[in-house]
Each structure stands twice: as structure tokens, then as C-alpha cells.
Amino acid sequence: MNPIDLQRVKVHEADACLVLANKYCQDPDAEDAANIMRVISIKNYSDDIRVIIQLMQYHNKAYLLNIPSWDWKQGDDVICLAELKLGFIAQSCLAPGFSTMMANLFAMRSFKTSPDTQVWQNDYLQGTGCEMYTETLSPSFTGMSFPQASELCFTKLKLLLLAIEVKGCEGADNKISINPRGAKIVANTQGFFIAQSADEVKRAWFYCKACHDEIKDETLIKKCKCKNCDMNRHDDMHLAQRNHRNSSIPTANMVNSTKQVNKVKPNVNRTSTETVVSPGYNSRPTSRTSSGNNQNNNGVALPVGLADDQAKDFDFEKTEMKYDSTGMFHWSPAKNLEECILEPGSDDSSEWTRGSVLICRS
Structure with missing residues (x-):
């Protein structure tokens, strides 16, 4: 160049x-x-x-x-x-339909409902028109838990709130926390939404409990003259600096994290076990107790993994992890194909394949 x-x-x-x-x-x-x-x-x-x-x-x-x-x-x-x-294929083994959902989010499509089309088809076409956006939550959300904020966005604003940006402590980088059940919304919290357009997502910033609490039609939620709406917005220059955040998120960061174009790359902190794991995420096996709680040997609660029974005979703390040149994927020495073939009825097959995901390519 x-x-x-x-x-x-x-x-x-x-x-x-x-x-x-x-x-x-x-x-x-x-x-x-x-x-x-x-x-x-x-x-x-x-x-x-x-x-x-x-x-x-x-x-x-x-x-x-x-x-x-x-x-x-x-x-x-x-x-x-x-x-x-390949990451989509692997994640589809964990959550069927994941690759289709992500492909629909990446692609920009327009849709038109038709009375001649079945209801489920209209709903699906409407979903294919959705994309990911970010917007600052209004001061009315301050103090709410994430489930409360998500419920308000879904029922009142007709928005799907997936994650929030959590500020790091003591100068640490900000983190994107997906479905943080115990998190509280603080002032100027950045939210990540799935919506049809950036104009729809602006409802999350314009929403004022004093002015919009009785409104039933979400399209009527506009910027009000209440002081609550203008709180923490210093001047028009500050608004211009955050305009780029209202644009659609680049396709890279939903798999890696939904990333924004800024100087500091936020880290993904998945605090919920119900969220989809990214292709590069290392989930540790856990042992499931009879009471339904998942704990490690130290009694610390752990998320439920695919191979919960592996923890009985495997100690991750004493295992040396090796990675490839990028540092993003696990590495192991090359083996001959004959050494990896498991014969039917082999005694070791159940141990080798426990919690595994097999991908076949022709």
C-alpha cells in the first residue's frame, strides 16, 4: 500500500x-x-x-x-x-442451530411479512433481519439487576439484551459479561442488543421511568424533556464521540466476543453457564454431586461441562497445557492414524470418547 x-x-x-x-x-x-x-x-x-x-x-x-x-x-x-x-460446526454440536443463528446475525437482510406465508416463516424471516448493536442504558436502569433489565427491555422496549460491558477494577480493562445473573447496572453501562435497527436500540437510552412507564406502544418511546434523560450527558461533543457505538458490531466479535472499534479490546467474561461457549473457550470438566450442585475438589462451585465425569480421574491443575503458535488452540504431538483407531468393543473406547465431539469430513 x-x-x-x-x-x-x-x-x-x-x-x-x-x-x-x-x-x-x-x-x-x-x-x-x-x-x-x-x-x-x-x-x-x-x-x-x-x-x-x-x-x-x-x-x-x-x-x-x-x-x-x-x-x-x-x-x-x-x-x-x-x-x-469449524468453530460453528463444533458449537452446533453443543447447541443445535447455533451456526444458523450466528449466520443470520452476521448477514444483513431485509424481510417483508406476507399474509400468505405461515406464521413461523414470518417469525423466522423477522429474526434473520436482526443484527447486533450497542447502546448506553438510560439512568432509569441504574441499580437494576441484569435479569430485571433484560425483562424490562424485552417486555417494555421490545429489545433483546444479551450482555453488558463491565468496568474493570483498579484500571483493569473493561469486560463484556454475557448474561451476568448477579450483576447490577451502574451509570453509563453499555448494553449489547439484538434488534432490527439502531433506531430501535435507542429506546434503551431514551427510556425514562417517569415519562414512559405508562406507554404501551414501544415506538412512542422518544427522548423526553425530563432531567433524568439528560443526566450524565455532558455536551454534544460527548454524544458525537459515542455515535460510532450505535453502529452494527463487526462480525468478528460475536464469536470472539463482540468487539468495538476502540483502542482497548474488552475481554469476554462469561459469568453465566447458560450462555454459548466461544470456539476458543476452555471449559473445565466438573463433577456433579447428587444434590445437583457442581463443585470441584475444593468445594468451589463450577459450571456444568460436557464431560462432568472426567474430573474423577483427571487433575487439570497438574496438567501441562501446550498451545500452538497463536496461543489460541491446544497442541499435541502428531500421531499415526492407526494409533488413534478404536476397534468396536474396545475396553478403552468408553474412556477415550467420553465427553468428546466428533467431526467427520469427506
Whole structure:
């Protein structure tokens, strides 16, 4: 990329730079190599710019680590299409329909209801038109628990609140907490919604209990003149600075986390066991007691995993974890296929396959 072009588009003033891949290319490796070179050019021009690159092949992610100014902590990130596809397949084994739901959220579609179409089809088409958005919750939500805020958004505002951004303690990075059952809403909390448009999500900011409590039609919830609505909004410049948050979230962060284009990349903190686990998430096996509570050997409550019985004979604390060059996936030495084949009726087959997910490719 020409430095003159980078200067002309004011890369040094941008919040982030997106490098998108051509998914219809004939040579995926050549496409990845060209995009990685573009990242190098961008970083040479402005080393502190946040770069999000889209790659076709997973093994090409390792080359990004050779770029001196590439820094995950500053928000640099990579989206691997092949990794996403395999991650969707794996998560669909845990939650059937997960890949379809995520694909519908990623794609932008418009729909039109028809009296000739069955009810379930109209509902499905309406769902395919939804996307993910962020918006600051109004002061009326302050003090509510997350379940209370979610119920209010769903019943009153006709919005689906999935997660909130939790501020870190003592200078720590902010975290995106999905379905935090015990969390309390504080002032200026950022919410993550599934909705048809950004205008719908604005109801979460405009909502005022004093002015809108008796309104039955959610479309009538607009900005009121109540002082409660203007609280914590200092000036119009502050509003302009947060306008980018109202846009649709990039497709990378729902799998990784729904991420926003800012300098600090929030970490995903899934505090609820009922939420879907991301492809890179390491869930530990747990042992299920007779009372239905899940505890480890120290008596600490743990989430229910797929392989709850594995904890009886497996100690994670004493196990050395090995990862690949990206640090995102587990690694193990190569084995011959013959060594991994389990014969029918083998005594070891039940132990080897306990809690496993098998993916077959032709």
C-alpha cells in the first residue's frame, strides 16, 4: 500500500483499519499473503493504529506475530474464515442451530411479512433481519439487576439484551459479561442488543421511568424533556464521540466476543453457564454431586461441562497445557492414524470418547 494513499485517507486519525479478504479468490494462501503485506504497510506508516485483518487459512495467522508493531493488547485482531466455520460446526454440536443463528446475525437482510406465508416463516424471516448493536442504558436502569433489565427491555422496549460491558477494577480493562445473573447496572453501562435497527436500540437510552412507564406502544418511546434523560450527558461533543457505538458490531466479535472499534479490546467474561461457549473457550470438566450442585475438589462451585465425569480421574491443575503458535488452540504431538483407531468393543473406547465431539469430513 502506498504511503501517499494511506496519508490521503488519514489512516493515522482512524480508530481502526479493517483488511478484508476476498472469499471467492482462487488461491487462499496468496490472498492471505497479500493482506498480510498490506498490514505491514499500514503498521509501517502508523504503528499504533488498530488493525483487524481477515484471513482465509488458519495457519497463516502465525505470520502476523512476526510484525513488530502487532499487539493483541492494543486491539489488533485477526478473523480466520476457516476457523469460524469449524468453530460453528463444533458449537452446533453443543447447541443445535447455533451456526444458523450466528449466520443470520452476521448477514444483513431485509424481510417483508406476507399474509400468505405461515406464521413461523414470518417469525423466522423477522429474526434473520436482526443484527447486533450497542447502546448506553438510560439512568432509569441504574441499580437494576441484569435479569430485571433484560425483562424490562424485552417486555417494555421490545429489545433483546444479551450482555453488558463491565468496568474493570483498579484500571483493569473493561469486560463484556454475557448474561451476568448477579450483576447490577451502574451509570453509563453499555448494553449489547439484538434488534432490527439502531433506531430501535435507542429506546434503551431514551427510556425514562417517569415519562414512559405508562406507554404501551414501544415506538412512542422518544427522548423526553425530563432531567433524568439528560443526566450524565455532558455536551454534544460527548454524544458525537459515542455515535460510532450505535453502529452494527463487526462480525468478528460475536464469536470472539463482540468487539468495538476502540483502542482497548474488552475481554469476554462469561459469568453465566447458560450462555454459548466461544470456539476458543476452555471449559473445565466438573463433577456433579447428587444434590445437583457442581463443585470441584475444593468445594468451589463450577459450571456444568460436557464431560462432568472426567474430573474423577483427571487433575487439570497438574496438567501441562501446550498451545500452538497463536496461543489460541491446544497442541499435541502428531500421531499415526492407526494409533488413534478404536476397534468396536474396545475396553478403552468408553474412556477415550467420553465427553468428546466428533467431526467427520469427506
